[in-house]
Every structure is written in C-alpha cells, then in structure tokens.
Amino acid sequence: MTDDRTAFRAALPDGGRLLGLDVGTKTVGMALCDAQWTIATAAETIERRKFSKDxxxxxxxxxxxxxxxxxxxxxxxxxxxxSKQTQAAKSFAQNLRPVGLPILLWDERWSTQAVTRDLIAADVSRKRRSQVVDQMAAAYILQGAIDGLAAIE
Known part of the structure; x- marks a missing residue:
C-alpha cells in the first residue's frame, strides 16, 4: 500500500486493469479502467455492510x-x-492487503463535488444522482490516477 505512484507503477510493470474505489461510510463506489490505463469507467456502487461482505x-x-x-x-x-474519513479509507485499504494486489492511495479532494456538479449540469435527477455519484466519483479518482501513472512512463 503506497501513495507513491512510481512505486505502484513498478509493482505493475505490465499494466492491467485497475479497480478504483471511493470508500464512504455507507457505500463503496467502484470503477474500472482498461488494461492500457487510458479510460476509467464507473462500474457499480455497493452498500457497505460488514467488511467481509464488501x-x-x-x-x-x-x-x-x-x-x-x-x-x-x-x-x-x-x-x-x-481526517477521520482519511483514516477510514486507509483502514479499508489496509484490509484489502490480504488480497495480494498492489494498492495506490490517491488524493480524492473534490471528486464527489466535481461529479455532482457535472451530473447537475447534465440535468440528472436527484434520485439518479444518489444512485451513481459514488461510482462516478470512483471513476474520477481512477482517471486521475491513471493519468498520473501515464506521466511516469
């Protein structure tokens, strides 16, 4: 687990699909990118339960x-x-370590606000926004990360 994109990049020399996670108190938004790290796409939102179920x-x-x-x-x-949310996200990431995949921690300041603003501009209903905002925030986070990783090459 690292916040160093160079170290993370070195742990994945052949690229591969990445799973972006926007960890909230009630939900986890998930997004995926292609194996070449060019585009991130919102995937799904899961309701948080016990960590074992997540x-x-x-x-x-x-x-x-x-x-x-x-x-x-x-x-x-x-x-x-x-903040407390930072520590909660780090704990969640720490709990992912037994899966055995490299983990990159990525600064997500403004991700949810940016996505919400875009959804409002697209005239998406409040109900629909609440259904997709977390997975879209995960895609926003993941896109920022893969753009940053591409700059290393």
Missing part, C-alpha cells in the same frame, strides 16, 4: 474483470491534512 463482492469483481491493482481514494482535507 470484500466478497470486491473479490468477485477482481476475478471477473481480471483486476491487477487497486486505486483507493484518500479523502484529505483541503489543506492536505488527514
């Missing part, structure tokens, strides 16, 4: 989608300091 669903996605690494959104405060 992990069961995540493992299914890993197998079905041939995932080779995780990008977990790290909700820092605007000044870059950590």
């Amino acid at each position: 992990l069961e669903r995540i493992k299914t996605v890993i197998v079905d989608q041939f995932v080779s690494g995780f990008v977990v959104g790290l909700p820092l405060n605007l000044d870059g300091s950590q």
Whole structure:
C-alpha cells in the first residue's frame, strides 16, 4: 500500500486493469479502467455492510474483470491534512492487503463535488444522482490516477 505512484507503477510493470474505489461510510463506489490505463469507467456502487461482505463482492469483481491493482481514494482535507474519513479509507485499504494486489492511495479532494456538479449540469435527477455519484466519483479518482501513472512512463 503506497501513495507513491512510481512505486505502484513498478509493482505493475505490465499494466492491467485497475479497480478504483471511493470508500464512504455507507457505500463503496467502484470503477474500472482498461488494461492500457487510458479510460476509467464507473462500474457499480455497493452498500457497505460488514467488511467481509464488501470484500466478497470486491473479490468477485477482481476475478471477473481480471483486476491487477487497486486505486483507493484518500479523502484529505483541503489543506492536505488527514481526517477521520482519511483514516477510514486507509483502514479499508489496509484490509484489502490480504488480497495480494498492489494498492495506490490517491488524493480524492473534490471528486464527489466535481461529479455532482457535472451530473447537475447534465440535468440528472436527484434520485439518479444518489444512485451513481459514488461510482462516478470512483471513476474520477481512477482517471486521475491513471493519468498520473501515464506521466511516469
């Protein structure tokens, strides 16, 4: 588990699909990218239960989608300091370690707000926004990460 994109990139020399996670208190938004790390796509939102149930669903996605690494959104405060949500996301990522895939922690400041603003601009209903905002935030986080990883090559 690292926030160093160079180290993460080195752990995945052949690329591979990444699973982006936007970890909230009630839901986890998931997104996937292609194996060449060009585009992230919203996948699904899971309701948080016990971590073992959340992990069961995540493992299914890993197998079905041939995932080779995780990008977990790290909700820092605007000044870059950590909060309770930051610690919760780190704990969630730490709990993913037994899966055995590399984990990149990615600064997700403004992700949910940016996605919400875009959904409102697209005239998406409040109900529909609540259904997709977390998975779209995961895609936003993952896209930022893969863009950052591409700059390393």
